[in-house]
Amino acid sequence: MKINKQLKQFFSGLLIVLILQTVFVSPKTSLAAINQAIPETSAQSAMVIDATNGQILFEQNSEEAVEVASISKLLTIYIVLQAVEKGEIDLDYQVPISDYAYAVSQDYDVSNVPLRQDELYTVEELIESVMISLSNGSTIALAELVSGSESDFVKQMNTYLENWGIMNASIINATGLNGAYDPTDAETIDRGPQNMLSAEAVAIISYHLLKDHPEILKHTQINRKLFKYGTSDEFEMTNYNLMLPGRTFEFEGVDGLLTGYSAKDGGSFVSTIIRNDMRIISIVLGAQGTESRYHETKKLFDYVFSAYMTEEIIKQGDEATQVSQIKVSNGKISPAPMRYGENLNLVVPVIDTAPRLEYEFIPNDQINQIGELTAPLEAGTVIGYVSINITDQAIRYLRTSAAYDTGGVPVEIAETIEVAPWYSQTWQIITESVGNGWDSTRRFFTDIFN
Numbered sequence: 001m002k003i004n005k006q007l008k009q010f011f012s013g014l015l016i017v018l019i020l021q022t023v024f025v026s027p028k029t030s031l032a033a034i035n036q037a038i039p040e041t042s043a044q045s046a047m048v049i050d051a052t053n054g055q056i057l058f059e060q061n062s063e064e065a066v067e068v069a070s071i072s073k074l075l076t077i078y079i080v081l082q083a084v085e086k087g088e089i090d091l092d093y094q095v096p097i098s099d100y101a102y103a104v105s106q107d108y109d110v111s112n113v114p115l116r117q118d119e120l121y122t123v124e125e126l127i128e129s130v131m132i133s134l135s136n137g138s139t140i141a142l143a144e145l146v147s148g149s150e151s152d153f154v155k156q157m158n159t160y161l162e163n164w165g166i167m168n169a170s171i172i173n174a175t176g177l178n179g180a181y182d183p184t185d186a187e188t189i190d191r192g193p194q195n196m197l198s199a200e201a202v203a204i205i206s207y208h209l210l211k212d213h214p215e216i217l218k219h220t221q222i223n224r225k226l227f228k229y230g231t232s233d234e235f236e237m238t239n240y241n242l243m244l245p246g247r248t249f250e251f252e253g254v255d256g257l258l259t260g261y262s263a264k265d266g267g268s269f270v271s272t273i274i275r276n277d278m279r280i281i282s283i284v285l286g287a288q289g290t291e292s293r294y295h296e297t298k299k300l301f302d303y304v305f306s307a308y309m310t311e312e313i314i315k316q317g318d319e320a321t322q323v324s325q326i327k328v329s330n331g332k333i334s335p336a337p338m339r340y341g342e343n344l345n346l347v348v349p350v351i352d353t354a355p356r357l358e359y360e361f362i363p364n365d366q367i368n369q370i371g372e373l374t375a376p377l378e379a380g381t382v383i384g385y386v387s388i389n390i391t392d393q394a395i396r397y398l399r400t401s402a403a404y405d406t407g408g409v410p411v412e413i414a415e416t417i418e419v420a421p422w423y424s425q426t427w428q429i430i431t432e433s434v435g436n437g438w439d440s441t442r443r444f445f446t447d448i449f450n
Contacts, residue, residue: 006016014208044286105137331375
């Protein structure tokens with residue numbers, strides 16, 4: 001009986017240990033499990049990023065440039081929308097159609113909506129036709145509107161890429177069509193070089209497009225729509241994105257962005273999806289076959305949403321308690337009241353429910369060499385940034401995202417600080433001098449007796 005009791009106690013203890021080991025898995029063990037689950041894609045170049053802060057969640061050969069065809073149009077539309085934002089054109093502007101744009105629009109061997117030269121089209125109509133049905137004629141019309149000619153527009157495209165630090169790219173036109181393409185000669189459709197971009201380059205373009213112009217999603221999530229609805233020129237536009245609701249490879253939450261196909265490098269797909277308050281952008285370039293790009297994208301979606309979640313770290317307006325006090329020289333208020341100027345969500349492993357965070361304050365030129373501010377200071381003045389990292393986990397960002405250099409969270413003055421009157425400044429100098437004198441005296445006697 002005594003032996004049986006001891007055996008029961010032994011097995012009970014063993015069971016408790018096993019349960020505890022199952023429940024309290026160490027973060028490092030769990031992170032190792034996530035790393036083992038990282039998929040491989042058959043695409044030539046791939047990347048997944050968080051659309052909000054540019055955090056890199058997956059990459060494979062992300063710097064390898066491949067022929068991207070219509071994916072090029074993401075950069076074209078971004079530049080057009082930038083021109084709208086700058087007031088150079090507006091969405092209701094009536095766009096004339098040149099001979100070349102007209103000729104391209106009449107070629108139904110490439111993606112198009114038919115355009116007429118005796119008709120004017122709004123900028124928004126043309127943008128929608130590009131983002132839904134990849135219309136090449138519309139793309140050329142928009143490029144000519146912004147820059148005067150497609151060749152000059154291509155210069156703008158390359159300038160943007162250079163400013164973003166993208167060097168391994170080759171852009172020869174605004175559409176992604178082959179370089180020797182002639183709309184009057186069907187045999188030229190696959191002749192000549194194509195635009196070439198890497199997954200990293202496309203991630204940067206897509207990140208800025210959604211960051212600066214999120215309204216583009218109202219077009220990219222449309223499955224079908226009639227171009228010039230209600231007129232004799234009605235033409236059905238069908239979205240090539242087969243992951244949208246009701247399509248062959250439907251995936252819940254997908255609402256953009258664009259597809260491309262190259263005879264040499266295969267199918268490409270840039271997609272965006274939002275789930276559980278986390279929006280990501282997936283880039284799959286050079287997948288063999290038109291269906292493969294959807295299978296590879298699903299693989300990446302499944303991985304990211306099973307391995308990661310978004311965690312709110314900072315709320316805009318919260319007191320910046322993680323930053324040491326900063327004295328304000330000559331100010332009515334000192335030390336400076338500080339707050340965070342933006343929200344920050346980090347993407348963290350799903351098993352890390354309470355990530356340990358490391359904060360580093362990076363001052364800007366508002367703070368002088370001795371670490372002080374100088375009054376007056378307006379509320380909202382940015383005085384530096386806070387870089388936030390997760391302990392034992394490397395966080396990488398797209399190099400053009402705000403978080404790449406600074407951590408991305410601005411620290412600003414919480415309330416206006418005026419210059420103190422002269423007598424207050426004088427009293428401040430006296431009290432500081434006395435305080436410094438007492439500190440020196442205390443250190444002197446401490447050194448003697450120690």
